[in-house]
Amino acid sequence: MSGAAKYVWAALIVAVMSHLAVIHAVPRVFTGVAISRLSESGFNAWRFAPRVTPESRAIVRPSPDFAYSACAYDLSDGPVTIRVKPWDGYWSLSLYASNSDNFYVVDDREARQGAVITLTRRIPRDAEDSGATYVRSPSTRGIALIRRLAPTPDAYAAAAQVARDDFCARLSG
Amino acid sequence: MVRRILAWAAALLIGLAIGAASAWAALEFGRSSFAERYGGWTHSRAAGSEAAGPYTRAIIAREGLLALSAREALYFTMSADENGRPLDEGCIYELASPPLATRWWSVTLYAADNFLAQNTDHAPSVDASRTLTDAGGGWRARISPVRGQAANWISSRSARRGFTLTLRAYNPRDDFRPSAEALPTLATISCAETP
Numbered sequence: 006m007s008g009a010a011k012y013v014w015a016a017l018i019v020a021v022m023s024h025l026a027v028i029h030a031v032p033r034v035f036t037g038v039a040i041s042r043l044s045e046s047g048f049n050a051w052r053f054a055p056r057v058t059p060e061s062r063a064i065v066r067p068s069p070d071f072a073y074s075a076c077a078y079d080l081s082d083g084p085v086t087i088r089v090k091p092w093d094g095y096w097s098l099s100l101y102a103s104n105s106d107n108f109y110v111v112d113d114r115e116a117r118q119g120a121v122i123t124l125t126r127r128i129p130r131d132a133e134d135s136g137a138t139y140v141r142s143p144s145t146r147g148i149a150l151i152r153r154l155a156p157t158p159d160a161y162a163a164a165a166q167v168a169r170d171d172f173c174a175r176l177s178g
Numbered sequence: 179m180v181r182r183i184l185a186w187a188a189a190l191l192i193g194l195a196i197g198a199a200s201a202w203a204a205l206e207f208g209r210s211s212f213a214e215r216y217g218g219w220t221h222s223r224a225a226g227s228e229a230a231g232p233y234t235r236a237i238i239a240r241e242g243l244l245a246l247s248a249r250e251a252l253y254f255t256m257s258a259d260e261n262g263r264p265l266d267e268g269c270i271y272e273l274a275s276p277p278l279a280t281r282w283w284s285v286t287l288y289a290a291d292n293f294l295a296q297n298t299d300h301a302p303s304v305d306a307s308r309t310l311t312d313a314g315g316g317w318r319a320r321i322s323p324v325r326g327q328a329a330n331w332i333s334s335r336s337a338r339r340g341f342t343l344t345l346r347a348y349n350p351r352d353d354f355r356p357s358a359e360a361l362p363t364l365a366t367i368s369c370a371e372t373p
Binding site: 012013015016017018019020021022023024025026027028029031032035036039057058059061062064065066067068069070095097099101104105106107110112114148150152154156157 | 185186188189190192193194196197198200201202204205232233235236238239240243244245246247249250281282284286288292293294295296297298302303305307308344346348349
């Protein structure tokens with residue numbers, strides 16, 4: 006009896022541990038897949054997504070009315086500056102940590118002139134004096150996403166033009 | 179000796195299986211506990227909400243990875259007609275909506291595979307910027323394989339059976355209260371005879 010009991014206990018302990026491991030891993034694995042797809046040609050650069058059509062198969066349930074830009078960021082070599090040019094209509098910038106948490110969002114209601122933020126792991130002491138807007142990322146890697154409302158081909162082409170001036174890169178120095 | 183090794187291996191495998199299955203079951207149960215129904219629409223409070231713990235975070239990641247926060251946008255999904263039947267390309271539907279208390283909204287049709295229907299009609303959605311409304315701000319949209327005389331149209335051509343509609347409500351105003359009456363209502367106009 007005691008011989009069988011130790012196997013039952015072992016199975017139970019493994020069950021609890023693997024249960025917790027799966028729950029812990031799900032958001033990280035899902036976000037990790039998205040980060041690796043978006044960083045195929047490198048980190049810290051915007052990728053302007055093609056207009057959503059019936060052939061689009063990258064993300065499930067995409068909205069055909071938006072122009073999306075995504076930047077997979079990596080802060081291991083220092084802070085990354087993100088600049089979003091303003092857009093005539095709804096736009097928003099959302100930041101997602103590697104565990105999927107949406108830790109920051111700003112839209113055109115708050116930032117009529119566009120947004121400029123410095124994304125960092127640690128807010129510097131002189132942050133208030135510098136005049137820059139620092140945002141602390143909970144993880145070294147993550148995803149920045151811009152949505153611009155562009156429901157027509159013309160609006161989409163205009164959004165593509167504006168998106169050229171967006172910025173997601175490490176400032177040297 | 180061999181028997182003992184096998185017993186340990188079996189315990190390990192059974193433990194792993196129970197752990198993985200119970201984790202998945204917890205996420206499934208958690209998903210339904212986040213669902214709210216308004217008429218034919220289902221809204222998940224999980225998508226875009228703040229993660230309060232590891233379970234909530236896992237549910238959110240499954241439900242709406244990279245979704246916007248609820249302050250920015252609310253998402254509603256419809257998968258059945260007013261009689262509970264799956265939405266079907268062989269039927270003609272009409273959505274009738276009161277004015278929506280949001281800055282912008284859209285309704286998009288997705289085939290059962292969660293992507294846009296494979297057609298070239300360029301009408302996968304209707305949205306606030308392009309929809310003809312009545313004097314009071316209400317609107318109607320036809321969901322059918324062929325446009326006909328519809329002023330506002332979502333093409334269901336090649337959407338087959340089991341397609342869904344997603345309503346996005348961007349920058350909901352403070353007085354936006356989801357309810358069966360405040361959201362669009364679906365009515366089946368007709369269905370083709372099934373062979």
